[in-house]
Amino acid sequence: xxxxxxxxxxxxxxxxxxxxxxxxxxxxxxxxxxxxxxxxxxxxxxxxxxxxxxxxxxxxxxxxxxxxxxxxxxxxxxxxxxxxxxxxxxxxxxxxxxxxxxxxxxxxxxxxxx
Amino acid sequence: xxxxxxxxxxxxxxxxxxxxxxxxxxxxxxxxxxxxxxxxxxxxxxxxxxxxxxxxxxxxxxxxxxxxxxxxxxxxxxxxxxxxxxxxxxxxxxxxxxxxxxxxxxxxxxxxxx
Numbered sequence: 272x273x274x275x276x277x278x279x280x281x282x283x284x285x286x287x288x289x290x291x292x293x294x295x296x297x298x299x300x301x302x303x304x305x306x307x308x309x310x311x312x313x314x315x316x317x318x319x320x321x322x323x324x325x326x327x328x329x330x331x332x333x334x335x336x337x338x339x340x341x342x343x344x345x346x347x348x349x350x351x352x353x354x355x356x357x358x359x360x361x362x363x364x365x366x367x368x369x370x371x372x373x374x375x376x377x378x379x380x381x382x383x384x385x
Numbered sequence: 386x387x388x389x390x391x392x393x394x395x396x397x398x399x400x401x402x403x404x405x406x407x408x409x410x411x412x413x414x415x416x417x418x419x420x421x422x423x424x425x426x427x428x429x430x431x432x433x434x435x436x437x438x439x440x441x442x443x444x445x446x447x448x449x450x451x452x453x454x455x456x457x458x459x460x461x462x463x464x465x466x467x468x469x470x471x472x473x474x475x476x477x478x479x480x481x482x483x484x485x486x487x488x489x490x491x492x493x494x495x496x497x498x499x
Contacts (some may be wrong), residue, residue: 275427304487313389313472313489314428327486362427372418372435372476374487376427 273297275377277363283383289351292380296344296365303340304374305348306362314362314376320346321368353384387411387477389490396496397463405458405471405493413478413485417449417456420472422492428472431458460495468497 276295284290296303301322306314317336319327322343331338335354340346350357360381364374389409397403407417416435420428434440434449434456446459460467470492478485 311491313474313492315489316486319486364428372416372433373430374420374428376429378425378427 275363275365275375277361277377277380279380280378281381281383283385284353285385286355287352289349290353290382291350292348292361292363292382294346294348294363294377296346296363297375299367300365300375301343301368302366302371303346304362304364304366305338305346306364306376308360308362308379310359317348317361350382353382355384358382358384387475387488389473389475389488391471391473391490391493393491394494394496396498398498399463399465401463402459402461403463403495405460405473405495407456407458407473407490409454409456409473409475409490411475411477411488413476414451415476415478415485417447418474418476418487419447419458420474420489421469422472423469431471463497465497465499468495470494 278293303320305317308314318331318338320340338348360379362379364376366374391407418433419431422428432447439448444461449456472489472492474489476485476487
């Protein structure tokens with residue numbers, strides 16, 4: 272069984288540039304999460320989807336961040352424009368609705384904003 | 386609101402036993418989860434406790450006391466490969482849909498020496 276796939280693995284951009292991250296969850300998992308993890312910290316939720324509906328996006332900085340999950344499968348997280356403080360690892364995770372305590376994480380995208 | 390407290394670092398030698406504690410405060414409570422994350426890797430689910438008591442999975446065990454808002458992860462017969470960060474996580478049932486939001490602690494860095 273393929274795991275959660277994220278790309279790119281690394282991204283270096285200058286501040287004020289746009290950036291996008293892509294996630295393909297495990298097949299059959301209807302819940303998808305985007306987390307941000309700063310160095311030495313635990314993951315913090317940005318947005319959670321149940322199928323194609325964003326059910327928890329209160330921690331997503333909507334002035335610069337946007338996300339979509341078309342057809343309830345793949346998802347894209349975008350930052351425009353990026354700021355220095357956005358440097359972090361962006362993790363995507365998925366879970367099956369019947370077992371939402373067990374999240375499967377991708378390896379993340381490490382973003383560096385210069 | 387919610388908060389999770391766990392030690393920032395723990396060190397031990399191969400073959401030893403180590404316990405990583407986690408205390409939490411949250412609005413509503415489903416259970417306590419534990420995740421392992423190696424440097425540069427994806428967080429990986431280890432265990433979940435919804436009821437008081439000890440759950441054992443191979444060399445790892447997890448304990449929960451709901452009345453004390455406390456849990457721990459016990460790692461036995463430590464191996465070098467157990468060197469990683471360990472995160473406790475709780476779900477806040479007051480947020481989002483019926484699933485609530487999963488909050489992670491700051492993580493405990495375990496170093497296993499030969």
